[in-house]
Amino acid sequence: MIKYGYGHQTIDDSDISAVMDVLKSDYLTCGPKIKEFEQEICKYTGAKYCVAVSNATAGLHIAAMATGLSKGDEAITSPITFLSSANCICYTGATPVFADIEEETANISPQEIERHITDKTKVLIPVHFAGQSCDMEAISEIAHKHNLYVIEDAAHAIGSDYKDTKVGSCAYSDMTVFSFHPVKTITTGEGGAITTNNKELYEKLCALRSHGMHKDKDMVETWEYEMRELGYNYRMTDIQAALGISQLKKLDVFKKRRREIVDFYNKNLGIKHLQERKYSNACFHLYPILVKNRRDFYFKARENGLNLQVHYIPVHTQPYYTRFGYKRGDYPKAEQYYSQCISLPLYPSLTDTDLEEIIKRVKEIE
Ligand SMILES: *Cc1c(COP(=O)(O)O)cnc(C)c1O
Numbered sequence: 001m002i003k004y005g006y007g008h009q010t011i012d013d014s015d016i017s018a019v020m021d022v023l024k025s026d027y028l029t030c031g032p033k034i035k036e037f038e039q040e041i042c043k044y045t046g047a048k049y050c051v052a053v054s055n056a057t058a059g060l061h062i063a064a065m066a067t068g069l070s071k072g073d074e075a076i077t078s079p080i081t082f083l084s085s086a087n088c089i090c091y092t093g094a095t096p097v098f099a100d101i102e103e104e105t106a107n108i109s110p111q112e113i114e115r116h117i118t119d120k121t122k123v124l125i126p127v128h129f130a131g132q133s134c135d136m137e138a139i140s141e142i143a144h145k146h147n148l149y150v151i152e153d154a155a156h157a158i159g160s161d162y163k164d165t166k167v168g169s170c171a172y173s174d175m176t177v178f179s180f181h182p183v184k185t186i187t188t189g190e191g192g193a194i195t196t197n198n199k200e201l202y203e204k205l206c207a208l209r210s211h212g213m214h215k216d217k218d219m220v221e222t223w224e225y226e227m228r229e230l231g232y233n234y235r236m237t238d239i240q241a242a243l244g245i246s247q248l249k250k251l252d253v254f255k256k257r258r259r260e261i262v263d264f265y266n267k268n269l270g271i272k273h274l275q276e277r278k279y280s281n282a283c284f285h286l287y288p289i290l291v292k293n294r295r296d297f298y299f300k301a302r303e304n305g306l307n308l309q310v311h312y313i314p315v316h317t318q319p320y321y322t323r324f325g326y327k328r329g330d331y332p333k334a335e336q337y338y339s340q341c342i343s344l345p346l347y348p349s350l351t352d353t354d355l356e357e358i359i360k361r362v363k364e365i366e
Helices: 014-022 032-045 055-065 083-093 110-115 136-146 197-210 236-248 251-268 296-304 319-324 330-339 352-365
Strands: 049-053 074-079 093-096 121-124 147-155 175-179 192-196 287-290 339-343
Touching: 014 197, 014 236, 032 049, 032 192, 032 236, 049 055, 049 197, 055 083, 055 121, 055 147, 055 175, 055 197, 074 083, 083 093, 083 121, 093 319, 110 136, 121 136, 147 251, 192 319, 251 287, 251 352, 296 339, 296 352, 330 339
Parallel strands: 074 093, 074 121, 121 147, 147 175
Antiparallel strands: 049 192, 175 192, 287 339
């Protein structure tokens, strides 16, 4: 029996030869492919600046640092996300605050964000769940009103559109962070990127990515550098960047197939699923369905060769987060969603025959 996971990378010969070319070149890291990848991301998203990093978690960390977020501040994110969206707040010493989701999209609710704003709030981190953009106009209005930074966690959402902008254009935010982990829409193995239109943030991000080192044009000696803040080694390699450049060329093809698969499931399954808003044209990363007995469904699916995944355990219920006083019951919509969600296979290499087979197996479980 063919086994299907919920996600899988799509790598072809052109990706492989792009990586081979770098391996035969002089620069495995800190070379020309990084800049080229960053420029391609700028071209695709419409953002002015891009900083490639070792993974999206590192990207979220230095994006949070670049806002000056620190102990005594608060930042707000969604409970329905991967750990990184909240962990990046904790890395800075600030306090993570959650705002409940909208039922129809599982995205953070702007009204709920507003309810949790205090005079300590400094940053909002909306997460574009499953690839669908949050309501960014509403979120940026709240941010302007309260003088907050907005960092978009777009780990799921490269290729997605919000109104007439690309996610990553930062038309409604200060920075956007992408992930190129193999389950995400395009991959570099491990990897991430931050986009911004703000030169000052861009320069901070470049320094934080590489130990806090600065090299200025007016430095007398070419070997000179100054470390002005504590940074990290969060650099991407040229090997990864070359794979990223090659993958980015296929993003729109991947998007088309991902949307076809979602349409097919929507039409043929008859199981409750998330809704796409009018403002969205998502490059879907996940296809979560909502089932009554999720535990039962999960194990029966395994027996049927479907290795599915639950996205996500609400972050505020993790043992680490109880130290901030969070407990089960705090975010009822997120917890209700979690009790029913399970993600079906969604990746471009699924054929129509695969989809028929997956639907047949899902119907056997239901
Ligand atoms: C995958 C993911 C991340 C982390 O990405 P990495 O590149 O693995 O660090 C962050 N946020 C969300 C929502 C994710 O799905």
